[in-house]
Amino acid sequence: MKFFLLLILAASFLPGAAIAQVSVNSDALAQLDGVSAARPTAPEAAPSVRHTPEVRHRRHVVTEAKKPPVVIVPVVARAAPAAPKPPVPPVPPVPRIVPPPVPVNIAFAADSATLPAGAQPRLAPFCKVSGPIVINARAPADPEDNSHSMRLSLARALAVRAVLSACGVASQNIFPRALGAAPRGATDNTQIQAGLNP
Incomplete structure (x- = not known):
């Protein structure tokens, strides 16, 4: 070698020598x-390793959503509303009790049915009476005319009635009476009374 x-x-x-x-x-x-040349040896086969597929288990982590904090509100018991009071009925006004006026005697002139002077102021207290008013009229007797006293006494009673009606007394509360001649004197007097049943 x-x-x-x-x-x-x-x-x-060497110069000029052929290069082969x-x-x-x-x-x-x-x-x-x-x-002697050593025979190449075949590489030893690597031991077979059974590859087990790697299984990676992912840990499933469940994250719970954060719940908002619970706020406890104290419950205050409310009082039940009071029942409305029933309306108070209005108190009716107490009627004013007016005492009846004192009976009045009016003296007419002889053989006349005209009210004498000063008679209307004496009849004024009867204008506020709401009850019955009785007029008892009389006239002297006429021996020649028995109906004269009745006609004259009726005219005197109607004259008093006209004054009371003019001052506000209801006509249905006025009761004129023609009594004619009086058995004893004072035949020209006419009496007015209130509060008496006719």
Whole structure:
């Protein structure tokens, strides 16, 4: 083998020498050199490893949503509204009790049915009476005319009635009476009374 190497080196230094392609078989050189070429050994097969598919278990983490804090509001008991009071009925006005006036006697002129002067002021208290008013009229008797006293006494009673009606007394509350001649004197007097049933 050394010989061939030397030959190759000498050829490369000689001028004009032809350059040839030389391939060197290392196995053949080893046989010439008395060394048997070692047979290449096949690579040992790697022990078969059974690959188990790696299973990665993902830990499923459940995150609960944060709940808002619970605020406890104290419950205050409210009083029930009071029932409305029933309306108070209006108190009717107390009627004013007016005492009846004192009976009045009016003296007419002889054979006349005209009210004498000063008679109307005496009849004024009867204008406020709401009850019955009785007029008892009389007239003197006429021996020649028995109906004269009745007609004259009626005219005197109606004259008093006209005054009371003019001052506001209801006509249905006035009761004129023609009594005619009086059994005893004072035949020209006419009496007015209130509060008496006719």
